[in-house]
Amino acid sequence: MGLIATTAITTAVTTVLLAGCSGGVDSLNQPASGSASNSGGGAITVGTANYTENVVLGYLYAGVLKAKGVTVTVKPNLGSREVIIPALQHGDIDLLPEYQGSLLAYLKPDAKQSSAADVQQALTAALPAGLKVLPYAAAEDADVYAVTKATADKYNLHSLADLAAHNGQLVFGGPAEDQTRYAGIVGLEQVYGARFKEFKALDADGPLTKGALGKGDIDVANLFSTDVDIQRKGWVVLTDPKHLIAAQHIVPLISSAKPNPAVESALAQLNDKLTTDALSQLDSKVDNDKADPDQVAADWLKQEGIVS
Known part of the structure; x- marks a missing residue:
């Protein structure tokens, strides 16, 4: 985590x-x-x-x-x-x-x-x-940004660089500090030009964030790379070609x-x-x-x- x-x-x-x-x-x-x-x-x-x-x-x-x-x-x-x-x-x-x-x-x-x-x-x-x-x-245990397979297919998402093509359309969810930290909303906009329709303050790779992703209440979730639910549920981790995440x-x-x-x-x-x-x-x-x-x-x- x-x-x-x-x-x-x-x-x-x-x-x-x-x-x-x-x-x-x-x-x-x-x-x-x-x-x-x-x-x-x-x-x-x-x-x-x-x-x-x-x-x-x-x-x-x-x-x-x-x-x-x-x-x-x-x-x-x-x-x-x-x-x-x-x-x-x-x-x-x-x-x-x-x-x-x-x-x-x-x-x-x-x-x-x-x-x-x-x-x-x-x-x-x-x-x-x-x-x-x-x-x-x-x-x-790194931060990762994940989407469901359905969302990845719908918007052709493979990396964080793909998010900018859908500015204002996607809802982002994660812990409250994602809204102000560089590796969160701030860096996603500065480094990748990504802007979201809405930010939902949830929890850190917990049941609120994962539940919201699974139900479609959010489109992009901040999860942790060691979370076995990512593979179990078939979620897609967006790659980070510009090395935003430390x-x-x-x-x-x-x-x-x-x-x-x-x-x-x-x-x-x-x-x-x-x-x-x-x-x-x-x-x-x-x-x-x-x-x-x-x-x-x-x-x-x-x-x-x-x-x-």
Whole structure:
């Protein structure tokens, strides 16, 4: 899921699911879950945003750190960046699974870097004092713009460049911040000349956006590349030939005081194993199979031989 939305995901279904499946919290003042090993490496508290993929990533981080002897607690479902980044800066949490492009856009809204290397370099320069990013994973959860096959056929849509031929005809739906962010409505007009009939503020790759796309209430939806529903429902992802959308590789954002050889080697090992397809399947096990995210993460780490 390419971004941690800059507004919290508030749908009741998502909140209930995550709280029920993960033993999660929705307040920094509530107990954390998942206490770990007592040996070596220093203690680390992992925080996550309040949606499936980020919670799974939090438990993956915890699992690899525990295997290196680091004492770990997990505080899942904390909310949006407006909550989590200050919590990280104030020491309430120490480590957060992040997404390159979305984090850069949060820190520097006018940033236009798009390649993984360029985004990582810009992130390093833009981070507030006391925070750092570690090397990013192979896995990426990027924003994508999708249409139904019927809409693609009707308007001959294959790429974002095709949208301008139908200015004023199509309805766009996605999270509220799409209306003002560069990789959303602003960039689609500036880079591709695309203008929409209407913008509908919905949710971040959630049931509101996907439901509206399926029912035809919107024509173009902002989804995430790891969403298994895209392939399952036969939706068409519009290509991005001008590279509007920034790379969204999974990247650890950590308090500068916390990295040490055990921490860095653990997260690097996860980076090497975690692919976009694997992340998509982990998301599906929670969202569609209703499995607990902590158990899904633990099972995958054992399956990949990362932990014993």
